[in-house]
Amino acid sequence: MTAIDWLLDSDPAIRWQVMRDLVDTPSEVVAAERAKVPSEGWGARILALQGTDGQWAGGSYFPVLEQEPVGQPWTATAWSLKLLVDLGIDPADERARRAVEAARASRWEYNDEPFFSGEIEPCINGLTVSIGSYFGEDVDAIVGLLLTQQMEDGGWNCDIDSGPTRSSFNSTIAVLEGLLAFGGDTSVVEARARGEEYLLARRLKYRLTTGEVPVEGWLQFSFPTRWYYDVLRGLDYFRAVGGAPDPRLADAVALVESKRQPDGTWLLENTHDGDVHFEMDDGDGRPSRWNTLRALRVLRWWSTA
Secondary structure, three states: OOHHHHHHOOOHHHHHHHHHHOOOOOHHHHHHHHOOOOOOHHHHHHHHOEOOOOOEOOEOOOOOOOOOOOOOOOOOHHHHHHHHHHHOOOOOOHHHHHHHHHHOOOEOOOOOOEHHHOOOOHHHHHHHHHHHHHOOOOOHHHHHHHHHHOOOOOOEOOOHHHOOOOOEHHHHHHHHHHHHHHOOOHHHHHHHHHHHHHHHHOOOOOOOOOOOOOOHHHHOOOOOOOOOOOHHHHHHHHHHHOOOOOHHHHHHHHHHHHOOOOOOOOEOOOOOOOOOOOOOOOOOOOEOHHHHHHHHHHHHHHHHO
8 A cells, every 4th residue: 555545545635635735636525535524534523522612711812621631632622623633624514604604703711812813922813813814814903913914034933921032933933824825925934924924034943043952852753743744744734835945944854855765755753732523643653644745745845736
């Protein structure tokens, strides 16, 4: 069985993206497969876990728990909606629309504002813009705030209470993903360009001053990525931007190529601790359909753009 065959022997959320991004299946066949996401497999399971209050696990960012979690829990509304985005659920699907409409009144623990009004931290607001833009919600005010929070070096930093002087890869990638999903006018495009340059100047993994890799986890691929940066996430962002790849991505692409297994798959390497609704891969050190899909489409873009 080839890696592509293995990916196609999977959940509809994987299959439709493989068809679209890797094997050039006719659009009507891709659409029919995508339409299964809310009714079969992972997408149906996530939708079924939404509470009658419109929230998942009783919270916008932090779930209501009976005991202290190990790591950050990932079952609240923001992370559940982001999973639906990652699965590629059709935002026009009636079940998806009902879920988003119910979640709209969920309020942030930080400031008690409605979900799509956002809060204050750039990383969380970047996540919210990604979700809201995908589902056609009004997130203009959040985007306006993010533009005021961009730092002189071009990136963003979520730790705003400490008055940071340098940006964070974690925060910058979250904001860039949100702004890309949002689209917007020249001011948004220019902000994205400065944020992209922040990552490109560091070749997606190096400290600008010393050339060292400051965080070993950046070299380990995870899915879901949650709020953490890694090289594959950075590359997948630039793939989504499209166009000719910047030559400064070469080191990052070489890292991805080096991790291909003899059977053509990529492993799950760095699961982020915390309660989840359910597992979508078989654990660290095992082949990961999500990482394999993401790596293959990055490499296809790199070699053909």
